[in-house]
Amino acid sequence: MNISKKTLLITGANRGIGRALVDEALRRGAARVYAGVRNDFHHADARVTPLRLDVTDAAQVAHAVSRVGQLDVLVNNAAIALFDDLSDLDQIQKLLEVNVLGTMRVTQAFVPLLKHSRGAIVANLSLAAIAPVPATPGYSASKAALANMIQSLRALLGREGVSVHAAYIGPTDTDMSRGIEVQKAAPETTAQGIYDGLAEGQEDIFPDPMSRTVADAWRQSVVKMLESQFRVYLPPAKAG
Numbered sequence: 001m002n003i004s005k006k007t008l009l010i011t012g013a014n015r016g017i018g019r020a021l022v023d024e025a026l027r028r029g030a031a032r033v034y035a036g037v038r039n040d041f042h043h044a045d046a047r048v049t050p051l052r053l054d055v056t057d058a059a060q061v062a063h064a065v066s067r068v069g070q071l072d073v074l075v076n077n078a079a080i081a082l083f084d085d086l087s088d089l090d091q092i093q094k095l096l097e098v099n100v101l102g103t104m105r106v107t108q109a110f111v112p113l114l115k116h117s118r119g120a121i122v123a124n125l126s127l128a129a130i131a132p133v134p135a136t137p138g139y140s141a142s143k144a145a146l147a148n149m150i151q152s153l154r155a156l157l158g159r160e161g162v163s164v165h166a167a168y169i170g171p172t173d174t175d176m177s178r179g180i181e182v183q184k185a186a187p188e189t190t191a192q193g194i195y196d197g198l199a200e201g202q203e204d205i206f207p208d209p210m211s212r213t214v215a216d217a218w219r220q221s222v223v224k225m226l227e228s229q230f231r232v233y234l235p236p237a238k239a240g
């Protein structure tokens with residue numbers, strides 16, 4: 001999927017990687033970018049349409065669908081991260097509400113438009129979905145749960161012409177990774193890597209220098225082998 005002349009919706013678009021994804025989409029010639037935000041947001045480029053979109057708010061999600069007439073690419077980027085130790089179930093619930101259920105709520109709401117355009121879904125996951133970062137175990141588990149659902153969605157929606165991509169992002173220099181002292185990619189680098197992977201049709205995208213170090217091992221892993229094998233259990237999609 002080359003995003004030139006395409007219509008995209010990016011959640012969590014006001015800052016960090018989401019904001020970089022907006023600007024990179026414009027640079028690559030996107031026709032329209034819907035910027036899902038929770039605050040007042042203005043972009044100088046007239047191709048950007050801000051959309052009030054808290055992913056935990058079903059009414060806002062439904063309203064966003066009604067405003068977006070046509071969509072080629074949904075980028076599920078919005079997320080929260082917390083330092084925790086798995087002792088506070090309220091924190092775990094909050095992480096799951098936003099990162100898993102919020103992402104699934106937005107995804108399911110836009111599936112009809114994406115089926116119509118035979119479009120693409122990108123989920124911004126994390127290397128923490130593959131192996132937990134023990135300082136952020138709740139966040140890691142939320143990304144692992146989402147990664148698992150994305151694998152199923154890939155099979156389910158692939159039958160209907162929608163491609164589903166997972167971006168396994170490594171440390172990137174945003175508010176989310178503040179205070180974590182590791183080498184980080186610039187958000188612009190990560191955004192470019194995500195669109196490059198999408199253009200190459202990669203189902204799993206490793207968009208930054210750190211994530212790329214595990215890409216080959218992941219693609220040859222037992223997880224990918226079983227993902228492919230388990231697809232045979234899926235009945236064909238119902239006609240209509």
Ligand SMILES: NC(=O)c1ccc[n+]([C@@H]2O[C@H](COP(=O)([O-])OP(=O)(O)OC[C@H]3O[C@@H](n4cnc5c(N)ncnc54)[C@H](OP(=O)(O)O)[C@@H]3O)[C@@H](O)[C@H]2O)c1
Pocket residue numbers: 011012013014015016017018037038039053054055056076077078079080098102124125126127169170171172173174175176177
């Ligand atoms: N930065 C990293 O090192 C890193 C590494 C791996 C994966 N990732 C993933 O990359 C994505 C972007 O992360 P980031 O680093 O850019 O994070 P960030 O700078 O913290 O930005 C998070 C974005 O998500 C939005 N958001 C949070 N809760 C929301 C909700 N309930 N509804 C709608 N929007 C909501 C925020 O909006 P507000 O401004 O309104 O709060 C903000 O726009 C996330 O999925 C993250 O898990 C990041």
